[in-house]
Amino acid sequence: MTEAMSEYQRDNLCSVVSDYIKEQIIIGKYKAGDHVLEAMIAKNLGISRSPVREGIKDLEKEGIVEIVPRKGTYVTTFSLKDVHEVFDIRILHENDIFRILIHEHKLKEADFKYLTNLVDQMVTVVNSDLKEEEKIIKVNKMDMDFHLYLWNKSDSKRRIKILKDMFFQLKMAMMYDTNETGDLMQTATDHYEIIEHLRSGDLEQCKKAFLNHIDSYKKGEFENPD
Known part of the structure; x- marks a missing residue:
C-alpha cells in the first residue's frame, strides 16, 4: 500500500510540474529558447528535484521542451x-x-x-x-x-x-x-x-x-x- 501510494504521489507531482511549466509558457514567463532550471522550479513548488526531472521528461516527450546533454533544459523554439x-x-x-x-x-x-x-x-x-x-x-x-x-x-x-x-x-x-x-x-x-x-x-x-x-x-x- 505504501509503495503504491508513493508511486501515485510521484506521478501526481510530475503532473504538477508539467502543468506549472506549461502555465509559465502560456503566460509568457518562459519564452522560446529560455533555460528551464530544475532547482528554481523545485524551490518555487516546494518539492524535491526528482519529480521536477520526471515532469520535464514528460514535457520533452510532448515536444514542449528540449533536454540538451550537459547544458540543461530549454523551451522548444518553433521554427x-x-x-x-x-x-x-x-x-x-x-x-x-x-x-x-x-x-x-x-x-x-x-x-x-x-x-x-x-x-x-x-x-x-x-x-x-x-x-x-x-x-x-x-x-x-x-x-x-x-x-x-x-x-x-x-x-x-x-x-x-x-x-x-x-x-x-x-x-x-x-x-x-x-x-x-x-x-x-x-x-x-x-x-x-x-x-x-x-x-x-x-x-x-x-x-x-x-x-x-x-x-x-x-x-x-x-x-x-x-
Whole structure:
C-alpha cells in the first residue's frame, strides 16, 4: 500500500510540474529558447528535484521542451517549418471533424449559441483595456476552447486523441502565429464565419474559412495543403 501510494504521489507531482511549466509558457514567463532550471522550479513548488526531472521528461516527450546533454533544459523554439507541420496535422484532422459534424448533423441550436457566445467573449477581450500580451493569451485560450468543443462534439475518438496529444503544441503554434502575423480582432471574428458554414452545412466553405482563420496560411507564408 505504501509503495503504491508513493508511486501515485510521484506521478501526481510530475503532473504538477508539467502543468506549472506549461502555465509559465502560456503566460509568457518562459519564452522560446529560455533555460528551464530544475532547482528554481523545485524551490518555487516546494518539492524535491526528482519529480521536477520526471515532469520535464514528460514535457520533452510532448515536444514542449528540449533536454540538451550537459547544458540543461530549454523551451522548444518553433521554427516556421515546425509551425507549418503542426498546423498541417491539425487541418487534416479538423477538416474531417467538420465533415462529421455536418454530415451527421451533430450540432444543435444550443451548440451554435454556445459557440457564438464564446466568440462574442473573444471580441470583448480584444476591445478591452488589457495589455496586448494578455489579450493574445486570453483570445488564444478561447480559440482553443472553441475548437476543442467541436472536436468533442464529433465523437471521433481517434482524431480527438491525435489532436489532444498535440494540444499544447497547437497552443504554442497559435501563439507564434498570432504574435508574428495576426490581427487579433480578425482571429476572433473569423470564428463567426466558421459557425455560419457549420450551421448552413456547407463543408467546403467551412474548410476554406478554417484555413483562412490561420493567419500564416492567409498571408501566404505557407503553401496551401492539398
